[in-house]
Amino acid sequence: MTVGVSALVLGATATQAQDTNQLNALQRQLEQMQSNFDRVVREQQAQIEALKKQIATMNEPGRLPVAATETVAPSATAASASPEKSWSPTDPIRIGKGSAYADIGLVATFAAGGSTADDIEGGAQLGGHDPNQNGFTIQGVELNLQGAVDPYLRANVNVLFSVDSEGETFTELEEAWMETVALPWNLQLRAGQILSDFGRVNTQHPHSWGFVDSPLVNARLLGPDGLRNPGAKLGWLLPTSFFSELSLGIQNSQGETAASFRSAGHSHGDEEEEVPFGYRHADNDRGVNGVGDMLFTPRLATSFELTDQQTLVLGASGAFGPNNSGSGGDTVTQIYGVDVYWKWKPANAHGGFPFVSFQTEAMLRRYELGTFDWQEEADAGETPIIDEATGLPAVLANETVTDYGFYSQLLYGFRKGWVAGLRVDYVNGEEGDYEKMDLTFDGESLGRDPQREERWRISPNLTWYPSEFSKVRLQYNYDDRREEGVDHSVWLQFEFLLGAHAAHKF
Amino acid sequence: MKKLLLGTLGVLLTIGAHAKLNVVATTPDLASVAKEIGGDRIELTTLARPTEDPHFVDAKPSFIVKLNKADVLIHGGADLEVGWLPKLIEQARNAQIVSAAKGEVRCCDGVKMLEVPPELDRSKGDIHAGGNPHFMVDPENAKIVAHHIADAFAKLDAANQAFYLTNSAKFMVALETKLGEWQAKLAPFKGQQIVAYHNSWTYFAHRFGLKIELFLEPKPGIPPSPSHLADVIAKMKERQARVIIVDPYLSRKTAETVARSTGATVMDVAQMPGGVKGTEGGYIALMDYLVNSLAKSLAEKK
Numbered sequence: 124m125t126v127g128v129s130a131l132v133l134g135a136t137a138t139q140a141q142d143t144n145q146l147n148a149l150q151r152q153l154e155q156m157q158s159n160f161d162r163v164v165r166e167q168q169a170q171i172e173a174l175k176k177q178i179a180t181m182n183e184p185g186r187l188p189v190a191a192t193e194t195v196a197p198s199a200t201a202a203s204a205s206p207e208k209s210w211s212p213t214d215p216i217r218i219g220k221g222s223a224y225a226d227i228g229l230v231a232t233f234a235a236g237g238s239t240a241d242d243i244e245g246g247a248q249l250g251g252h253d254p255n256q257n258g259f260t261i262q263g264v265e266l267n268l269q270g271a272v273d274p275y276l277r278a279n280v281n282v283l284f285s286v287d288s289e290g291e292t293f294t295e296l297e298e299a300w301m302e303t304v305a306l307p308w309n310l311q312l313r314a315g316q317i318l319s320d321f322g323r324v325n326t327q328h329p330h331s332w333g334f335v336d337s338p339l340v341n342a343r344l345l346g347p348d349g350l351r352n353p354g355a356k357l358g359w360l361l362p363t364s365f366f367s368e369l370s371l372g373i374q375n376s377q378g379e380t381a382a383s384f385r386s387a388g389h390s391h392g393d394e395e396e397e398v399p400f401g402y403r404h405a406d407n408d409r410g411v412n413g414v415g416d417m418l419f420t421p422r423l424a425t426s427f428e429l430t431d432q433q434t435l436v437l438g439a440s441g442a443f444g445p446n447n448s449g450s451g452g453d454t455v456t457q458i459y460g461v462d463v464y465w466k467w468k469p470a471n472a473h474g475g476f477p478f479v480s481f482q483t484e485a486m487l488r489r490y491e492l493g494t495f496d497w498q499e500e501a502d503a504g505e506t507p508i509i510d511e512a513t514g515l516p517a518v519l520a521n522e523t524v525t526d527y528g529f530y531s532q533l534l535y536g537f538r539k540g541w542v543a544g545l546r547v548d549y550v551n552g553e554e555g556d557y558e559k560m561d562l563t564f565d566g567e568s569l570g571r572d573p574q575r576e577e578r579w580r581i582s583p584n585l586t587w588y589p590s591e592f593s594k595v596r597l598q599y600n601y602d603d604r605r606e607e608g609v610d611h612s613v614w615l616q617f618e619f620l621l622g623a624h625a626a627h628k629f
Numbered sequence: 630m631k632k633l634l635l636g637t638l639g640v641l642l643t644i645g646a647h648a649k650l651n652v653v654a655t656t657p658d659l660a661s662v663a664k665e666i667g668g669d670r671i672e673l674t675t676l677a678r679p680t681e682d683p684h685f686v687d688a689k690p691s692f693i694v695k696l697n698k699a700d701v702l703i704h705g706g707a708d709l710e711v712g713w714l715p716k717l718i719e720q721a722r723n724a725q726i727v728s729a730a731k732g733e734v735r736c737c738d739g740v741k742m743l744e745v746p747p748e749l750d751r752s753k754g755d756i757h758a759g760g761n762p763h764f765m766v767d768p769e770n771a772k773i774v775a776h777h778i779a780d781a782f783a784k785l786d787a788a789n790q791a792f793y794l795t796n797s798a799k800f801m802v803a804l805e806t807k808l809g810e811w812q813a814k815l816a817p818f819k820g821q822q823i824v825a826y827h828n829s830w831t832y833f834a835h836r837f838g839l840k841i842e843l844f845l846e847p848k849p850g851i852p853p854s855p856s857h858l859a860d861v862i863a864k865m866k867e868r869q870a871r872v873i874i875v876d877p878y879l880s881r882k883t884a885e886t887v888a889r890s891t892g893a894t895v896m897d898v899a900q901m902p903g904g905v906k907g908t909e910g911g912y913i914a915l916m917d918y919l920v921n922s923l924a925k926s927l928a929e930k931k
């Protein structure tokens with residue numbers, strides 16, 4: 124037995140050495156073949172003969188001992204992995220993929236046009252980066268940097284520069300996060316300043332939207348600037364045969380980028396003159412006293428290939444956290460959303476065209492309004508809201524109000540560079556008890572809360588992409604607000620892109 | 630003794646035996662080379678379809694699942710897939726296939742890239758910083774790719790190392806033999822002008838001594854304009870270019886219009902096996918088709 128094994132080992136070693144030699148010789152031949160493109164044919168012919176001989180002498184595949192692995196082809200990798208010239212810090216930074224440690228891209232989006240509405244900013248146009256006045260609007264000039272941080276992390280930063288309707292320059296940190304490359308169990312952690320993973324539009328930057336402006340339901344329920352805050356998100360790719368990802372975000376719950384939560388009250392535009400949301404101030408900030416005071420955003424996203432040319436993405440999202448409505452009570456907000464995305468693209472599409480896509484998001488928000496006594500404001504010298512039933516400053520009770528809405532959009536890329544779109548927006552709120560009270564402000568009857576009233580909007584548009592790096596878009600909005608009536612807006616959007624263009628998520 | 634040896638070999642093989650290498654290739658051309666080398670000992674998935682514009686593939690979520698399970702990712706690496714692959718890799722949570730990882734096969738390594746722009750300027754169209762990424766239509770480059778793939782397979786699946794290396798050598802020999810044949814077939818047409826829709830045939834032209842310098846697109850990625858087409862027609866007449874080649878995802882109509890005014894023939898070509906009927910067999914079948922039909926078209930028009 125021992126002898127047998129020894130013999131076997133010897134035999135195996137001999138075979139191994141022989142095969143290793145053969146492999147090395149083969150390897151050298153191959154390398155030579157590759158590197159000498161323009162050598163004369165007879166040299167190649169000689170190589171072929173050598174190769175043929177070697178193959179003929181090689182027996183059954185798969186009989187090589189495992190130990191031979193290390194001897195194979197390290198030289199080939201070394202030879203082939205030499206890029207032409209690597210970048211050094213003293214070289215000029217070239218904008219583009221792989222020529223610097225971060226890819227740099229800049230997208231500048233502008234709009235020109237007008238509206239029949241006299242409250243364009245924050246009224247007719249709810250989104251923070253929507254066209255906000257008759258004439259020109261800088262919707263945003265967004266700088267994007269991204270790249271690998273080290274072998275474990277990659278990072279992405281989006282900084283937005285703009286000039287508001289009053290001519291004031293401002294900067295927003297849209298996103299700045301790092302993300303793990305590969306955690307165990309198919310987990311992925313993202314941390315920093317992040318867009319909450321809620322629905323579809325909220326995680327997209329405005330330049331990749333199919334329309335000039337934010338959908339009404341996003342701007343009204345999540346906030347004019349969407350939902351984003353410092354925090355972290357853990358995503359788990361489920362072990363299913365189709366794509367499904369479960370994620371949970373935990374973020375700060377305060378600030379104007381968390382408008383339905385601990386925000387300073389979400390009125391827009393000329394805040395001074397407007398009646399606040401829920402007809403009460405947001406003075407009830409209890410601060411953060413525990414994990415429960417953070418903003419939580421769970422999401423489940425799934426995707427199915429319906430056919431070779433049709434893809435469906437389904438998602439369900441939630442956003443839960445405290446709000447600071449009124450002046451008392453442990454008030455909280457819950458937002459629920461579902462989203463659907465379907466896309467058809469034929470097997471011989473050119474430049475991404477033609478295609479048809481349908482996208483819809485529906486949301487429901489339950490917002491708890493805190494108790495509020497206008498007498499205290501009156502005492503402080505502010506004009507109070509008066510309850511006509513008593514003739515005194517109104518005393519508003521705690522109540523939970525429900526708002527909901529959806530948008531549906533259809534995009535048809537009918538020829539290369541051309542997309543026709545149609546979007547329908549709808550938002551509404553169930554009438555709250557405070558809206559049924561006979562309230563007046565400055566002598567004017569209040570009735571339905573303008574930030575919760577029913578509203579329809581229909582927006583057809585046409586986009587032309589002269590190239591991947593520029594676009595011109597003409598959009599018309601037919602806008603029907605229950606109290607204000609119908610308004611018409613026409614916006615011409617134009618955009619350019621410099622530098623690296625990051626790939627888009629599906 | 631013989632029995633014992635066989636038995637021990639059996640044990641060795643059993644120890645070495647494991648699940649098949651899970652290989653994902655971005656495009657069908659790379660996939661066909663992977664298939665030559667991996668045969669039935671790998672599980673092969675191709676992301677882009679053969680008739681599809683490889684620059685603009687949708688980053689479908691189902692691809693994330695495929696990449697998540699991949700042991701090997703084979704991609705061109707020369708920005709061809711830049712519009713869709715990076716986002717997929719980011720979400721795949723697979724350290725095995727990220728840049729410079731063991732399972733990442735960057736096929737353009739070692740390929741002599743053509744048309745590397747001296748400066749990056751998009752007024753010249755959508756040019757790629759790393760050079761023209763359509764390098765696979767030169768069989769010499771297919772050899773380099775075969776080498777990379779065999780190398781990666783052999784390292785990651787040592788039990789089948791000899792199988793992969795043998796297949797790779799066989800494939801290279803076949804390519805070498807075929808290359809001589811192809812070159813001989815196209816030799817009579819050396820220096821002839823061929824018109825293409827998009828500038829994706831540089832490497833092919835370079836290898837076979839053809840001139841593919843006239844394009845229906847005025848600049849890469851920019852749609853043809855009437856004035857540009859008029860210019861192309863004039864130049865075609867002047868240079869006696871009589872064949873227009875069109876990829877399956879490009880507008881055959883435009884090519885036909887130009888062909889009518891110049892008396893040229895429109896020939897369907899593809900860079901991907903399966904992109905044109907009769908090329909489903911793989912890389913060599915595709916090159917056979919390209920060379921044979923081109924030789925035929927050029928001979929007819931002589």
